[in-house]
Amino acid sequence: MKVKITVNGMLYNKHIPNDMMLLEFLRKYGYVSVKRGCDTSNCGLCTVWVEGKPVLSCSYPAARADGKQITTLEGVKEEAASFGRYMTAQGAEQCGYCSPGFIMAVLAMRRELTDPTEEEISQYLAGNLCRCSGYAGQTRALRAWLKDKPWEKEGQA
Amino acid sequence: MKLKFVNQPIPKLDGAALTGGKGVYTEDMVxxxxxxxxxxxxxxAFARIKSIRKDAASRVPGISCILTWEDVPQIRYTLAGQSYPEPSPYDRYILERVVRYVGDPxxxxxxxxxxxVAKAMGMIQVKYDLLNPVLDFEQALDHPSVIHPEEDYFHHYDIGGNPSRNLVASGSDAHGDVESALEACDVVVEGTYxxxxxxxxxxxxxRTYTYLDHNRRLNVVSSTQVPFHCRRTIAHALGLPKGMVRVVKPRIGGxxxxxxxxxSELFPALVTLRTGKPAKIVYTRKESFQASNSRHQMRVHVKVGAMQDGTIKAVDMHALSNAGAYGEHASTTIGLVGHKSIPLYARQADFRFSWDVVYTNTMAAGAFRGYGATQGCFAxxxxxxxxxxxxxxxxAQxxxxxxxxxxxxxxxxxxxxLTSCALPQCIRRGMELIGWQEKYPCVKVDDHRVRGIGMAVTMQGSGISAVDTGAVTIKLNDDGYYTLMIGATDMGTGCDTILAQMAAEILDCPMERITVDGVDTDHSPFDTGSYASSTTYVTGTAVVKACTQLKEQIAAEGARRxxxxxxxxEFDGDKVYDRTHPETSITLCKLAQSLVAGVGPQWLTATASHCSPTSPPPFMAGFAEVEVDLETGETKVVDYVGVVDCGTVVNKNLxxxxxxxxxxxxxxMALLEDINYDPKGQMVNSTFMQYKIPCRTDLPEIRVxxxxxxxxxxxxxxxxxxxxxxxxxSPAIxxxxxxxxxxxxxxxxxxxxKILMGRED
Incomplete structure (x- = not known):
């Protein structure tokens, strides 16, 4: 089938197989930040945004993205790098394989929730698995980032 | 000595690339x-292939090759990534006429x-003669079904195995007379875990991809912890000279x-050899669960005897381990069950440790962090x-x-x-952090919820004594920067970074002047790989040796100039100078330039290897606080404190x-994870939906x-x-x-x- 999918502002006018998932579509066109960690929508590694809302691209048919705006980590590079520095300051990225999906969820959470409690943060991010870190380092990175609010300073600049 | 880089919380060198989603993993490079x-x-779970028909499948458009047991080298090998000669038995073919577990290729x-490929897979017709599988590891020894009757079963040396009894390995180790010692004890406890x-x-x-290079050599890019063992085993299993195989390890996702x-290595490798074309395999999560390796399932029987004053006088332990269908890491994991748990209490005790490892028709076990010590620690x-x-x-006392x-x-x-140990301090610090005095043994929260605390201590090793070896080459390049070449494999743990920290410390230069290169078996120095907690201790020492040598060479060449x-x-990191006339000096940059080219070149590199005769144990004391709902048995870990003695902490954050x-x-492992099989030997929890690993909401904020x-x-x-x-x-919880x-x-x-049923008893 034919679809028009916009990824990070770039329009892709493509023929795709009907059963293609958004994850495969994105990786095919070079968005390698999008990782697959499972086959059952349980790990969160493939998190991207559709119209600004986080989805699991492994189970989101590319056909459904027709006419929609998709954002991957590559599309929010600077903001991701800014939060990424909080992660690396803790060593919390470890193998890094879950980092892009996790960061996409974190940046979406920041847009969605104002001054979230620790409980709300934990619930929001519960679907993003990490096998290396035990999450404590991620939590320290999140706290420091939410306290510093670098996006406000970056916004002013 | 004041340390500038070692003992500092330096961010991982590859951190920006990893968090930036760069294409640095195996699949990104295909x-x-x-x-x-x-x-x-x-x-x-256990069958003999009667026939395979692949003619229709081969005609599916796009299919390049279909290989079955008749098409592969009949060479026994082990997949275990261990130093040659491997202790694991050679009990596999790439494809065999007998299949020994659900998932066997x-x-x-x-x-x-x-x-x-999916279409062709569905069109291959396989007929099996079913055999009676051995699924219960406690029934495996001398079971009527023999899992490995093959005549060319091979092992390099005796590990106490007897395949005709389904026994992979057995043995014992003793000190003193444990029976008499137990009899003389005031108190004896006994349990099976x-x-x-x-x-x-x-x-x-x-995942792995393979291709032939311009010299027709097989290139293997793989997510592996053991590139050098991979090279050796791939060459052996495919019947190639070792020089014809090159293994490259990119970034690894754990x-x-x-x-x-x-x-995953051998499948695309064989395809590339047969077709001449690049080939890749990426395991699904289900395949990763069902057809790879896991921690060894074990039954550990322990008897401990002590005098009334608490002096432990006797430890008797027997462990039975389930190797699954193939014997990778079977004889070695079982050793750690006792060798990493008994020493903590054997100071004044007689002890005996004996073991059996058996084959069953379940997925082969392998290495998993802790490697037997974890199972022994629980018991x-x-x-x-x-x-x-x-x-x-x-x-604690x-x-x-x-x-x-x-x-x-x-x-x-x-x-x-024992050359270093701060475990007593770890215990005392942990007691303080968890609030032992106030909370031990338990505190009632309300009419149906109770909080209890518990503890455990442990030790591991630092590499395998007299086996694990790391080599390192450090090069001084023009412009005065260094390349640190390692064969150790950073799999996310950050060893590239901590080894660079050590190099920077010795060479007295900023981290930015050190480029870390690894791993490519064509140019990296030999390293047994990253396992057995070896990299910091073994390869780290090689880094210290190599950098110290290079530093001396720089000073000598500077003196010549x-x-x-x-x-x-004297070399201070930036220049070589005359100690008595410090104004007489040459900058490293200038020196390096003159060394690489021009009259009298002397490109400086230093290579050092290290293998330690001992494996100094790190220690840890762990303290758990759990909240149990007495009505439902629901248990949540509300606090966990771990205090670690890993010697000098090279990088606090990592x-x-x-x-x-x-x-x-x-x-x-303690609360959730449990691979299970149905009565026919099919793994039932092979997705993250059924095999639950802890997510954020399952864990307390772990304190270390x-x-x-x-x-x-x-x-x-x-x-x-x-x-x-x-x-x-596990034991603390x-x-x-x-x-x-x-x-x-x-x-x-x-x-x-289990908690509720235990309360009813």
Whole structure:
């Protein structure tokens, strides 16, 4: 089938197989930040945004993205790098394989929730698995980032 | 000496690339025209292939080749990533006429895309003669079904195995007369403990791609912890000269031991050899669960005897381990069960440790962080906690009374001397952090909820004594920057970074001047690989040696350029100068330039290898606080404290995160993770939906602290960190559950059901 999918502002006018998932579509066109960690929508590694809302691209048919705006980590590079520095300051990225999906969820959470409690943060991010870190380092990175609010300073600049 | 880089929380060198989603992992680098390889797997736990028809499947458009048992080299090998000669038996073919577990490969299918491969897979007709599978590891020994009757079964040396009895390995180790010692004890406790098979569940599943280069050599790019073992085993299994194989390791999305066994490498390699085309295989999560390797399931029987004052006088342990269908890491993991748990209490005790490892028709086990020590720790530490109750002693005091002392030889630890240990400090600090005095043994929250606390201690090793070897080359390049070439494999743990920290410390230069290169078996120095908690301690020492040599060479070459006696030359990281006339100097930049080209060049490199005769143990004390709902049995870990002695902490952040992650995996093992099979031998929990690893809401905010000892044989006083951190949660949580409920759970995982049923008894 034919679809028009916009990824990070770039329009892709493509023929795709009907059963293609958004994850495969994105990786095919070079968005390698999008990782697959499972086959059952349980790990969160493939998190991207559709119209600004986080989805699991492994189970989101590319056909459904027709006419929609998709954002991957590559599309929010600077903001991701800014939060990424909080992660690396803790060593919390470890193998890094879950980092892009996790960061996409974190940046979406920041847009969605104002001054979230620790409980709300934990619930929001519960679907993003990490096998290396035990999450404590991620939590320290999140706290420091939410306290510093670098996006406000970056916004002013 | 004041340290500038070692002992500092320096961010990982690859951190920006990893968090920036760069294409640095195996699958990101696959060439476009790569064949897709998939494996048709056995649906039966034990069967003989009667016939395979692949003619129709071969005609599917796009299919490049379909290989079955008739098409592959008949060479026995082991997939275990261990130093040659491997202790694991050679009990595999790439494809064999007999299949020994659900998931054993039956056919390798390669084609231009996944759709044609999937179609062909569905069209291969296999007829099986079913055999009676051995599924219960406690029934495996001398079972009527023999899993490995083959005549060409091979092992390099005797590990006490007898395949006709389904016995992979057996043995014993003793000191003194344990029977008499037990009889003389005032108090004896005895128990049988069960630990389950667990999946390593690293986020990046197994994957490999292969191609032939311009010299027709087989190039293998793989997510592996053991590139050099991979090269050797691939060459052997495919019948190639070793010089014809090159293995490259890019960034790795976690391993935890799973990738210390070759899993995905041989399938695309064989396809590339047969077709001449690049080929890739990417395991699905289900395949990763069902057809790779796991922690060894075990039954550990322990008997501990003590005098009334708490002095432990006897330890008797027997372990039975389930190797699954193939014997990778079977004889070695079982050794650690006793060798890493008994030494903590064998100071004044006679002991005996005996073991059997059996084959069953389940997925082969392999290496998983902790490697047997974790299973032994659950049994031994649980027994010690039970002993404390029987002696009416505080469990922390009981341990403090018996721990080995620095300077002593440890008879239960290969007679190695204890050269550093801060475990008593770890215990005291942990007690403080968890609030032992106020909370032990339990605190009632309300009418149906109780909080209990528990503890355990553990040790691991730092590499395999006299086996694990790391080599390092450091080069001085023009412009005065260095390349640190290593064969150790960073799998996310940050060894590239901590080894660079050591190099920067010795060479007295900023981290930015050191480029770390690894691993490519064509140019990296040999390293046995990253496993057995070896990299910091073993490869780290090689870094210290190589950098020290290079530093001396730089000073000597500087002296030559300055026309001064070498003994007067001093290198401060930026320049070589005359100690007596500091104004006489040459900058490193200038020196390096003159060394690489021009008259009298002398390109400076230094290579050093290291292999340690001993494996100094790191230690950890773990403390758990759990809340149990007495009506439902629901248990939640509300606090976990781990205090670690890994010697000098080379990188505070990376060591902390490793410890937190190890504890999280340990909590998963204690409460959630449990590979199960149905009565026909089909794994029932092969997705993250059924095999639950801890998510954020399952865990407390794990708290980690360090009590640093100084290990005289380690680089900058360092020991290992990678594995010791996973061991304590199971026994500490079991102890906390007992203190909250009075129920002793002897089999993992500790579920609500087991607690409730225990309360009813």
């Amino acid at each position: 060439p476009r025209d790569c064949l897709v390889v998939q494996v048709l797997r056995s649906p039966h 039956v056919a390798i299918v390669a084609g231009r895309d996944k759709d044609c 069960y630990t389950k098979a667990n999946a390593q569940a690293m986020m990046e599943t197994f 391993g935890f031991g799973a990738k210390q066994t070759l899993v 031994m530490e649980s027994a010690i906690n039970e002993l404390a109750v029987k002696l009416n002693m505080d469990p 009981l341990r403090l009374k018996n721990l080995p002392q620095v300077g002593e030889t440890m008879p239960a630890y290969y007679n190695e001397p 300055l026309n001064i006696h070498p003994e007067r030359a 060591a902390r995160v490793q410890a937190e992650g190890g504890i999280a995996q340990g909590i998963g 602290d360090f009590e640093e000892s100084y290990e005289p044989n380690g680089p900058f006083g360092a020991k290992s960190i990678g594995e010791v951190v996973i061991n304590t949660p 079991a102890h906390a559950v007992y203190n909250a409920t009075g129920v002793r759970v002897h089999s993992l995982p500790i579920t609500a059901e």
